[in-house]
């Protein structure tokens with residue numbers, strides 16, 4: 001039923017619609033009251049909690065967050081100029097991605113990503129120019145350099161979760177102390193793979209952290225259409241392992257929750273599901289038009305909870321940050337991003353022959369013949 | 379040499395390879411304690427222990443998907459999907475994930491994964507257990523599709539599959555599990571992929587088949603011999619890689635061909651065989667290539683399946699028409 005404006009209740013249909021959408025968004029934060037929160041939006045540490053990272057670590061994390069934001073801006077602009085394919089920005093989720101990755105040891109832990117975790121996988125060793133190259137449409141960008149413990153970005157939502165479980169379980173069977181962190185979205189959580197993977201991880205006590213980024217949206221579909229449950233983390237109980245909710249825009253809470261989950265996995269305690277409640281402060285990707293399903297107020301309301309602002313406010317309160325520091329850090333990041341873009345654009349353009357490479361170790365004769373025929377006709 | 383059934387040959391390959399290479403692990407539904415619903419893995423749990431043989435939750439998608447992760451971790455998984463008809467539940471992990479992981483990662487990661495799975499009709503199973511959907515996997519570049527018809531091939535090709543750095547879908551003929559017996563050498567040997575085999579010589583017509591349809595073609599050839607028609611039988615053995623040369627030369631030698639398979643007619647792998655012959659052997663053909671297949675219907679309930687699965691009579695009829703065509 002559509003509500004009509006009346007003398008008593010002068011709200012228009014559009015206003016009511018917006019209200020209900022906002023309620024939907026807010027509802028996703030109405031967990032059972034057990035949401036880990038440390039750093040408040042104003043940059044103060046909540047009473048009874050403390051910062052889990054050193055000032056130095058926080059500055060380092062902030063750098064990754066600012067780098068991520070900078071890459072978003074530059075990549076979107078490159079896309080508009082036709083120099084970049086579709087790009088999914090991290091904007092709004094920097095604390096979620098960076099805070100969780102900081103609890104991982106790139107020398108022994110693995111990241112099994114979805115596609116919205118740029119600063120995490122780059123911190124883990126995936127080169128920034130390679131990442132950009134991939135989205136510029138060069139297959140070479142898909143290659144994770146040898147030794148870097150990251151699996152390829154995943155486009156088929158949730159399909160990465162079974163891989164992460166197999167990887168963690170296999171490493172454990174071989175006596176390793178590595179931990180696998182896998183990322184997925186609130187949308188991906190509805191896929192059957194998500195259930196099957198978490199269930200198996202529980203049964204095998206695989207050293208896997210399921211890091212669910214609940215950013216409120218799966219393209220245009222609000223989180224309330226993914227599940228009727230009040231939150232995602234409570235699913236973990238059904239799989240026999242802990243589930244926790246964190247304020248995903250709070251670097252400290254994300255890091256603390258992840259550190260605990262990683263420690264549990266490393267010491268044989270099995271998997272954890274972390275629901276990171278964050279917000280996608282922008283379009284799904286460069287091909288999306290969020291004005292068709294989001295009201296402007298939804299976006300501006302989130303500015304106050306901007307995860308970067310919170311961290312700089314805290315650093316200022318520790319006398320560890322000022323405008324000069326910010327300018328200096330930003331200048332360094334700009335140079336780094338410039339260089340990565342330059343390097344990606346200078347990379348040899350893809351060659352049609354690459355269509356045929358890396359399909360098989362030893363390609364069937366039929367495929368070899370197709371390759372010869374195609375090359376002859378060029 | 380020992381005489382073995384298909385299932386014994388498969389079990390002996392698994393045992394020997396698990397003993398030879400400690401990276402090899404087996405996973406699937408009911409494969410441990412029970413030894414598999416057809417006993418293909420009988421004894422493996424006892425011999426190799428619970429760190430190498432895994433009874434899995436009832437979820438085909440994650441059996442396949444976790445096998446890929448196990449492979450990335452450095453192990454060599456051999457997964458069993460209880461019936462090919464239930465690979466639908468795992469298709470999204472097999473075709474777009476396992477098959478193309480090497481490609482996606484530009485060679486950084488390969489999926490050394492073997493997926494064993496039985497299929498095929500004539501054994502009165504409940505719905506979906508008999509479906510011959512092998513052609514669906516042929517459209518998954520990166521994957522090899524292997525269809526042994528006899529115990530010798532089953533063992534040698536399973537060893538080849540497990541050692542292949544690329545993923546292999548290894549389809550086992552349900553009907554032949556205990557029925558088809560043959561000589562199998564002791565110890566290690568492999569059968570390379572992409573090499574078809576003539577299992578019966580003949581000069582009038584070539585019957586092309588794989589898996590359980592090979593025995594069907596051979597029975598039809600015996601019947602035809604009684605009426606003076608000499609049929610050659612070609613076992614393709616693997617659909618990917620396809621032995622185009624072997625196929626073409628086997629058909630050129632007779633000028634006539636009938637393809638036999640259990641899958642529904644339309645876009646079954648027989649269509650690919652016919653198209654290939656049209657491209658490569660057109661001027662040697664003396665008659666249109668015929669197909670004997672299941673109709674384009676779902677697999678029917680067991681009591682009427684004999685009218686669905688290709689029979690000796692249908693193959694014989696098709697050959698008679700092909701041979702008499704001018």
Ligand SMILES: Cc1ncc(C[n+]2csc(CCOP(=O)(O)OP(=O)(O)O)c2C)c(N)n1
Pocket residue numbers: 116155156157158184185186187188189213215217218219280284
């Ligand atoms: C299996 C599958 N179905 C559909 C899509 C198309 N698609 C791409 S992103 C997306 C939304 C994903 O939402 P979520 O998992 O919440 O991740 P987010 O984009 O919010 O980070 C959809 C539907 C896909 N990539 N994979």
Ligand SMILES: [Mg+2]
Pocket residue numbers: 185186187213214215216217218219
């Ligand atoms: Mg989302």
